[in-house]
Amino acid sequence: MTERYSEQLRALSEPDWSAATEHRFVRELCAGTIAPGPMRRYLIQDHRFLDSFLRLLGAAIATADTMEARLRFGRSAGVVSGEENTYFLRAFASLGVGAERDTDPDSAPTAGFKALMREAAESGSYPAVLSVLCVAEWLYLDWAMRAPRPLPADFVHAEWITLHDNPDFRQFVSVLRSELDRVGPGSDAECRDVFRRAVALERQFLDDAYA
Numbered sequence: 001m002t003e004r005y006s007e008q009l010r011a012l013s014e015p016d017w018s019a020a021t022e023h024r025f026v027r028e029l030c031a032g033t034i035a036p037g038p039m040r041r042y043l044i045q046d047h048r049f050l051d052s053f054l055r056l057l058g059a060a061i062a063t064a065d066t067m068e069a070r071l072r073f074g075r076s077a078g079v080v081s082g083e084e085n086t087y088f089l090r091a092f093a094s095l096g097v098g099a100e101r102d103t104d105p106d107s108a109p110t111a112g113f114k115a116l117m118r119e120a121a122e123s124g125s126y127p128a129v130l131s132v133l134c135v136a137e138w139l140y141l142d143w144a145m146r147a148p149r150p151l152p153a154d155f156v157h158a159e160w161i162t163l164h165d166n167p168d169f170r171q172f173v174s175v176l177r178s179e180l181d182r183v184g185p186g187s188d189a190e191c192r193d194v195f196r197r198a199v200a201l202e203r204q205f206l207d208d209a210y211a
């Protein structure tokens with residue numbers, strides 16, 4: 001049996017993939033025990049990640065080779081711009097995040113992610129864009145779907161989990177993987193490189209919440 005291309009890339013990204021999906025941040029978030037400090041720091045940085053992520057979705061809309069894929073990216077851009085952004089604003093209010101939202105400098109992993117997303121977007125390569133998107137969404141689904149139920153009582157924790165594990169998000173990850181399975185092998189070296197770098201950054205990004 002031949003393994004799916006996306007699964008081959010995931011396996012090549014170990015041990016970073018498992019270190020990220022089993023990270024202290026993930027465990028404490030899912031248990032509802034994470035301290036406000038790390039949660040605040042994570043969300044401030046992640047809201048900046050989201051801005052660049054939206055640009056990357058724009059690049060996916062621009063570079064996809066089928067209309068069906070383009071429509072799917074468009075719907076996902078709507079969710080990120082809507083429900084997900086609103087979650088951040090409500091979470092910032094709940095955690096008492098003020099001016100530091102703008103004044104805190106970008107962490108090294110945030111700067112690294114922004115650079116990688118810009119590089120992928122500017123390459124004009126659909127396989128490169130897909131590699132970053134697939135890591136970002138699939139890695140989050142992977143830990144979110146394993147969160148113990150019931151979810152934590154605080155919406156800041158619970159909604160961050162359900163945003164990354166719901167029927168629409170699962171379907172999006174399934175499309176991202178199928179698309180990468182389809183077009184990735186034709187740009188194998190590029191996809192391996194981008195996928196691996198993105199997973200390493202995911203791990204560093206979670207580490208940084210505790211820096």
Ligand SMILES: Cc1ncc(CO)c(N)n1
Nearest residue numbers: 046049136137140202205
């Ligand atoms: C750093 C990071 N990776 C992935 C996601 C999921 O989109 C996110 N919100 N933040």
